Amino acid sequence: MKALSVSKAVTALMLAGLVLLPLYSQLSGNIFILTLFTRIVILALAAASLNLIMGYGGMMSFGHAAYLGIGGYAVGILAQEGVGSGFIQFPVALAASALYALVIGALSLRTRGVYFIMITLAFAQMAYYVASGLARYGGDDGLTVYKRSDFSGLIDLSSRVQFYYLCLACLIGVIVLIWRIVNSRFGLVVQGLRSNEQRMQAIGFPAKRYQLVCFVISGTMCGLAGALLANNTDFVSPAVMYWTRSGDLMVMVILGGMGTLFGPVMGAVVYLLLEEFLSQITEYWALIMGPLLLLIVLFGRGGILGMLGRAGRG
Amino acid sequence: MLLVVEQFLNGLQFGLLLFLLAAGLTLVFGIMDLVNLAHGSLYMMGAYFAATFVAWTGNFLLGALLALGATLVLGIVLEVVALRHLYGRDHLDHVLATFGLILFFNEAVRLIWGPAGLALPLPPWLTVPVPILPGIHYPAYRLAIIVVALLVALLLYLGVMRTRIGMLIRAGASNREMIGALGINIKLLYTLVFGLGAALAGLAGLMQAPILTVQIGMGENILILAFVIIVIGGIGSIRGAFLAAIFVGMIDTLGRAFLPNLLRQILSSTAASTAAPALSSMLIYLLMAIVLVVRPEGLFPANRR
Numbered sequence: 001m002k003a004l005s006v007s008k009a010v011t012a013l014m015l016a017g018l019v020l021l022p023l024y025s026q027l028s029g030n031i032f033i034l035t036l037f038t039r040i041v042i043l044a045l046a047a048a049s050l051n052l053i054m055g056y057g058g059m060m061s062f063g064h065a066a067y068l069g070i071g072g073y074a075v076g077i078l079a080q081e082g083v084g085s086g087f088i089q090f091p092v093a094l095a096a097s098a099l100y101a102l103v104i105g106a107l108s109l110r111t112r113g114v115y116f117i118m119i120t121l122a123f124a125q126m127a128y129y130v131a132s133g134l135a136r137y138g139g140d141d142g143l144t145v146y147k148r149s150d151f152s153g154l155i156d157l158s159s160r161v162q163f164y165y166l167c168l169a170c171l172i173g174v175i176v177l178i179w180r181i182v183n184s185r186f187g188l189v190v191q192g193l194r195s196n197e198q199r200m201q202a203i204g205f206p207a208k209r210y211q212l213v214c215f216v217i218s219g220t221m222c223g224l225a226g227a228l229l230a231n232n233t234d235f236v237s238p239a240v241m242y243w244t245r246s247g248d249l250m251v252m253v254i255l256g257g258m259g260t261l262f263g264p265v266m267g268a269v270v271y272l273l274l275e276e277f278l279s280q281i282t283e284y285w286a287l288i289m290g291p292l293l294l295l296i297v298l299f300g301r302g303g304i305l306g307m308l309g310r311a312g313r314g
Numbered sequence: 315m316l317l318v319v320e321q322f323l324n325g326l327q328f329g330l331l332l333f334l335l336a337a338g339l340t341l342v343f344g345i346m347d348l349v350n351l352a353h354g355s356l357y358m359m360g361a362y363f364a365a366t367f368v369a370w371t372g373n374f375l376l377g378a379l380l381a382l383g384a385t386l387v388l389g390i391v392l393e394v395v396a397l398r399h400l401y402g403r404d405h406l407d408h409v410l411a412t413f414g415l416i417l418f419f420n421e422a423v424r425l426i427w428g429p430a431g432l433a434l435p436l437p438p439w440l441t442v443p444v445p446i447l448p449g450i451h452y453p454a455y456r457l458a459i460i461v462v463a464l465l466v467a468l469l470l471y472l473g474v475m476r477t478r479i480g481m482l483i484r485a486g487a488s489n490r491e492m493i494g495a496l497g498i499n500i501k502l503l504y505t506l507v508f509g510l511g512a513a514l515a516g517l518a519g520l521m522q523a524p525i526l527t528v529q530i531g532m533g534e535n536i537l538i539l540a541f542v543i544i545v546i547g548g549i550g551s552i553r554g555a556f557l558a559a560i561f562v563g564m565i566d567t568l569g570r571a572f573l574p575n576l577l578r579q580i581l582s583s584t585a586a587s588t589a590a591p592a593l594s595s596m597l598i599y600l601l602m603a604i605v606l607v608v609r610p611e612g613l614f615p616a617n618r619r
Contacts, residue, residue, distance in 0.1 A: 054406075060409075107603060107607050108606075110606070110607055111606050112610075114349060114545075117349075118542070118545045118606075119545075119602070119603060121541070122542065122599040122602045122606075126596045126599045126603075129595040129596045132591075132595070133591060135588040244416075247351075250406070250409060250410065251410055254407075284421050286417040286418065286421035287418060289414070289417055290415060290418030290421065292414065293413065294396055294411045297400070297403075298399055
C-alpha cells in the first residue's frame with residue numbers, strides 16, 4: 001500500500017508540474033523552460049507509444065523513431081506543397097504512420113526476439129535513407145517548416161502556451177487510450193501473448209493479428225508525436241529517424257519503468273532534463289550520462305517507478 | 315573491365331573488414347548472449363589508438379600492433395568492470411547499458427582527442443599500386459587488408475573448430491551451465507572471448523583508419539552493418555558471418571558503384587542521380603528484410619541445442 005503511494009505521489013506531482021508549467025514560465029519570464037518542456041512532452045508521447053508494444057506487448061521495436069520522421073515529413077511536405085491546414089496535415093500524418101506500421105509490422109512479426117529488434121531497426125534505417133534521398137524536400141539537410149499547422153478557429157500553434165497545452169492534451173489522451181487498451185480484452189490478450197504465445201494460440205487467439213493491431217496503434221500514436229515535433233522545431237530532417245534516436249526512446253521507456261502507464265513520461269522527463277542539466281555543467285555531459293545509464297541497468301531494475309516502489313516498501 | 319575488377323576487389327575488402335567486426339559481435343552474442351551495441355565503439359577506439367600510436371612511434375606496423383593490444387586490454391577491462399554483470403539479463407538491459415557505453419566512448423574520445431577527426435597516413439611501401447592482372451593495378455594497402463583479414467578469418471576458423479579452447483567456446487555457446495559443471499573457468503573463458511571480440515573490432519578499425527578519416531561516431535554506422543550481417547548469416551555462426559559479410563560488402567560496394575548508371579537507363583538522369591544514393595544505401599537493409607521474411611533464423615543458423 002505504502003509502496004504504491006510513493007510512486008503515485010511522485011507521478012501526481014509530475015503531472016501537476018506539467019500542467020502548471022506555463023504559469024511558472026509566464027510568472028518567471030522563463031520562456032526557455034516552456035520550449036524545453038514542449039519537446040519533453042512530445043518525446044514522452046513517443047516513448048509512451050513505444051511502451052505500449054514494448055512494455056505491454058513484449059515487442060522490442062528498435063525503429064520507433066521512423067514514425068517520428070514519417071509524422072514530421074507528412075506535416076513538412078504538405079506545408080511545402082501549400083497545404084497548411086492542420087485538419088489535413090495531422091490525419092495524413094497519422095494515416096501514413098499507420099500504413100507504415102502495418103507493412104513493417106506484418107513483415108517484422110514473422111520474427112521474434114533479437115531478430116525482431118534488428119528487423120525493425122533495418123526498416124527504420126531504410127526510412128532514414130529514403131528521407132535522405134528526398135532531394136525535393138531537403139534531402140540530407142532536412143526540410144524547414146515555414147508555417148505551423150493551421151487549426152484556425154480552434155487553436156493557434158504559434159502561441160507557445162497553446163501549443164504546449166495541445167501537446168500535453170495529446171500526451172494525456174494517448175495515456176488514457178493506452179490505459180483503456182491494456183485493460184480491455186484486446187489488451188489482456190496482447191499481454192498474454194507476451195508471457196506465453198503458444199498457450200494463447202492454443203486457446204484459439206490469432207496471435208499475430210492481435211500483435212499487429214497493437215503495433216499499428218503504437219506506430220500511429222508515435223506518428224502524432226512526429227507531427228507535433230515538426231511543428232515544435234519548425235524543421236524535420238532524416239536525423240530524426242536515425243537509429244540512435246530510436247535508442248533514446250528505448251532508454252526513456254526503460255529508465256522510467258517499462259510496462260507502467262506513467263513510466264515512459266517520467267523517463268522522458270528525467271532523461272531530457274538530465275541531458276539539459278549535465279550539458280549546462282559540462283560540455284562533456286555524455287561522459288556522465290553514459291555510465292549513469294549503465295548503473296541504472298545494473299542496480300535500478302524496473303526503472304525509476306520500480307525504484308520508487310522499492311523505496312516506499314523498504 | 316578495370317572498373318569492374320577494382321570495384322569487385324573493393325567489395326571483397328569491405329566485406330572482409332565487416333567480417334572482422336561481425337565475427338567479434340557474433341562470438342560475443344552467440345556465446346555470452348550479450349547484445350553489445352558498444353562493439354562499434356571498440357572499432358572506433360582501435361582506429362584512434364592506431365592513429366595515436368603510429369604518430370608516436372613513427373612506425374606503422376609497430377603502432378598498429380600496439381593499438382591492437384590496447385583494444386584487447388580495453389575490451390577485457392570493459393568486460394570485467396561492466397559487462398560481466400549483464401550476463402543472463404534481458405536483452406533490453408544489454409541494449410540500454412551498451413547504449414550508455416556508446417555515449418561514454420564518443421564523449422571520452424571528444425575529450426581526449428578533440429572534436430576534429432584524425433588522419434592515419436600510410437607508409438610509402440603500402441601506397442604503391444600493385445599489378446594484379448596484366449594492365450590492372452590495385453592499391454597495396456587494400457590488398458594488404460584482404461590478405462590480413464583472410465588470414466585472421468582462417469585462424470579464427472581453425473581456432474574455434476580445431477583447438478581445445480575453441481571446443482570449450484563452442485560448448486559454452488550451446489550449454490553454459492554444463493561446461494561450468496565440468497570444471498571450466500567460465501568467467502575467464504568469457505573474458506577471453508570478449509577480449510578476442512574487442513581485438514577483432516579494433517583490428518577492423520585500425521585497418522579501415524587510413525582509408526577513412528578517424529572520427530567520433532565512426533563505429534555506429536558500421537555497427538549496424540555488422541548486426542545486419544550476423545542477422546543475415548545466422549546468429550552465433552562464424553561461417554554464416556563470413557559468407558554474409560562478403561555478400562553484404564559486395565552488394566554495398568557494387569550497388570554504390572553501378573546503381574547510378576543502371577538507374578540512368580530507366581529513369582531520367584536527374585531522377586537517377588537523386589534516387590541512386592538512397593537506393594544503394596537501402597540495398598543491404600532490403601536484403602536483410604527479405605532474408606528475415608523468408609528465413610527468420612538467417613541463412614546459416616548455428617546448430618543450437
